[in-house]
Amino acid sequence: MSIVSELKESVSQIISYIGGADNIESASHCVTRLRLVLKDKDQADVKSIENLDIVKGTFFASGQFQVIIGPGLVEKVYGEFIKQTGIKESSMAEVKENARAKESVIQKAVRTLADIFIPILPAIVASGLLMGFNNLLANPGLFYEKSVIEVHTGIAGIAQIINLVANAAFTFLPTLIGWSAVKKFGGNPVLGIVLGLILVHPALMSAYDYAADPSKVKHWDVLGFKIEQIGYQGQVLPVLVAAYLLAQIEIFLKKRIPDAIQLIIVSPIALLLTAFLTFTIIGPITMTGANWITDGVVYLFDVAPVFAGAFYAFISPLLVITGMHHLFLGVNLQMAGSLGYVTLWPIGDTVTLAQGTAALTMFFILRNKKMKNVAFTSSFSAWLGITEPAIYGVNLRYRYPFIAVMLASAIGSGFLAYFDVKATSIGVGGLFSFLSVFPEYWGVYFTGNIMTIILTALITFLFSKSKRFKNEDLEA
Structure with a gap:
């Protein structure tokens, strides 16, 4: 044939x-x-x-x-x-x-967040990688006693340009989110960009300066009410809610205002109402809530780092197959924007390597030629950050490799959390994830990932010999 x-x-x-x-x-x-x-x-x-x-x-x-x-x-x-x-x-x-x-309602909510964050991920990942590269040049003790730019002063300007490009996405994070969110909610994405720019306008007191000393903030006097002139740099939740409101106001006005005058009526009213409500109500409330979430994550990793890291990695494979992992994109972006680092992403990336390792281990265990080929090819795609073929093609199909991933990555991530590993932002998953991790954590990071790889292979192999898992599954 x-x-x-x-x-x-x-x-x-x-x-x-x-x-x-x-x-x-x-x-x-x-x-x-x-x-x-x-x-x-x-x-x-x-x-x-x-x-x-x-x-x-x-x-x-x-x-x-x-x-x-x-x-x-x-x-x-x-x-x-x-x-x-x-x-x-x-x-x-x-x-x-x-x-x-x-x-379901929950699935729709999670999917909405995914549709907002995924389009801006290339910019975030690029910034994370460039920040990591900048750290290589600016941190002392990696290649010389001093930093690379102190030893080779001629490249100081290059390092400064890299740092500028790397920080741009986080400096204007509300603009990126505003564009993507308003587009998702059915409004004009250009207005979403303007909304983001309004929230990080240089006339406002930076959110970072406000956190350092709130007493220096200026106020608008509106009919006797004092409204704080605070920017929303690095914030996620306030922008999401404001973007939704902007889109709804725009849609509402377009249905009721004649086409001939929409251009001069809809956008000004929508932006002004959204900005006013954001600075008076939405911003203060959601910013407080967002900071509570960030502080809660940081507190948990401070009080019980091993448990927090292990639990997060243990449930991460389950979150991926249900799509719930997209919820943590927002948390990571909030941490990167407000704290200047992320903890969840580098600690949880052990799962990516574990999925690839489990699939490769199955290549040596399986006897079916077709499945051996699937296991081999999917393991390498997982190590490069694309885990779906390994998850659905091999690990979840045979069950015990997936369980091995959960157990091994929990141990590896608990180890990384104990040493408080941090990354500049979300980066490329898999073998090259270290590029976004702060260089001072590289030794620990490599150790934790190697530990995860070894444990995943060992647990997968031992499970394959267990009577609990039928041998005929290997022929499937």
């Missing part, structure tokens, strides 16, 4: 095993996966689908049935899938919209 014929046959089987074309509500694909919204997910014969040669694994997430195919091949499979089913091609946004109709 030719390659083309095999592809057609495999796609035909996928369609049959998911309940036929009549059970498909919409279909799209990403870099590695078919993303399907099914009318009745119970009709899907998951085991038969996963036994197909072109399929590396499946999972249900966010209302979608996702079939892991692999880069390149997934486009050919999707094309044949559309041809055989006769359904209309859908964009990723359309598939997500269909899937969200089936989500």
Whole structure:
């Protein structure tokens, strides 16, 4: 049978095993996966689908049935899938919209946060990496007794430019969040940018200066009320709430004001009302709440660092498969913006390496050639920060590698938390995550990650020999 014929046959089987074309509500694909919204997910014969040669694994997430195919091949499979089913091609946004109709309130809330934070992650990750590079140049004792820029004074200007670029995303973090949030909430994203700029306007007292000495803050006198002139640098929650309010006011006004005068009426009123309500009510309340969350995380890691680190890493794999891990994006961004460092991200990144290690260990344990290939390729993608193939294709499928990840990463993260490891911000996950960690913690960070890797491989191997896990699973 030719390659083309095999592809057609495999796609035909996928369609049959998911309940036929009549059970498909919409279909799209990403870099590695078919993303399907099914009318009745119970009709899907998951085991038969996963036994197909072109399929590396499946999972249900966010209302979608996702079939892991692999880069390149997934486009050919999707094309044949559309041809055989006769359904209309859908964009990723359309598939997500269909899937969200089936989500619970909590799932929708988490997904909303993800849709706001994920678009700005490239800027945040880039800033974190550049901050790490700047630390290499500015910190003494790494390469010389003095810092690199003190020894090689000619590159001091380069270091200053790097530092400027690295800090820009966090200096104007409310602007990034304002753009993404207002866009998500259905408003004009340009107004979201303006809102963010208003909240970090240089005429306002910086949030950092206010935290150091609140007595120096100036006030606006509005009808006898004193309103503090405070900026919201590094803040997340106040901007999210303000962005939602801005979008709702804009939508409300557009429905009631004639098109001919919307340009000169809607934006000024929406911005002015939002700014006024933010500085008087929303800002003070949400800023206090955001600081409580940050202080609570810091306090927990101060009082019981080992427990906090271990517990966070232990539940992180479960959070990932439910999508709840997106909640901590906001916490990490809040910490980076207000404290200048993050603790949750570097401590929890042991899970990324553990997922890759568990998958690679399964490569040596498994006897099925197809699954050995899936385990081998997915382990390397996990070590580069993309864990989904390893999680859904191997570790979660055989259960005990996933449990090994939870146990080993909990031990490794507890170790890192004990030594109070910090990173400049969220960075690239996996083998290169150390680039965002402050250099003074590198020794401990490498030790904790190596410990995690060894323990993951050992626990996975020991579990594979346990009678609790059936040996026939290795042939699946």
